Amino acid sequence: MKEKKKSTPKYISFMDLPPDEQFTQFSPTKKQMIDTIKMIAYRAETAMADLLKDSMSKPDEARVLLRDLFTMEADILPDETEQTLTVQLHRFTNPASDKIVQSLTNHLNLSKTIYPGTNLKMFFKMVSNDNP
DSSP, rough: OOOHHSSSOOOOOOGGOGGGGOOOOOOOOOOOOOOHHHHHHHHHHHHHHHHHHTSSSSGHHHHHHHHHHHHHHHEEEEEEEEEEEEEEEEEOOOOHHHHHHHHHHHHHHHHBBBOOTTSSSEEEEETTTTOO
């Protein structure tokens, strides 16, 4: 068994892989499109982090809070009669984070963003907040 292990090559060149196990690379145009999307997402995250930093005691943790916000559950409630798309964010485990995210939602609501492909105005709020 040891001899077999020693004789097994440590590295396999791409060309030596069976065709069904060879990975396909993105074409240059697809890679450029994916890189552009990543860059747009990074810039949006940076802008949101800059908005949060002013209300945080530890501004370096703004991206951590955003990462938590992006992965938490939310309720999405379209209302055709009112022409709104309400995004209700669930509460964090600590009130300080809730307060910081509430300030972000207030700023986002001022932008009066229309959800792409619809005529619905996006509105953000925390789940237990009944007032806009």
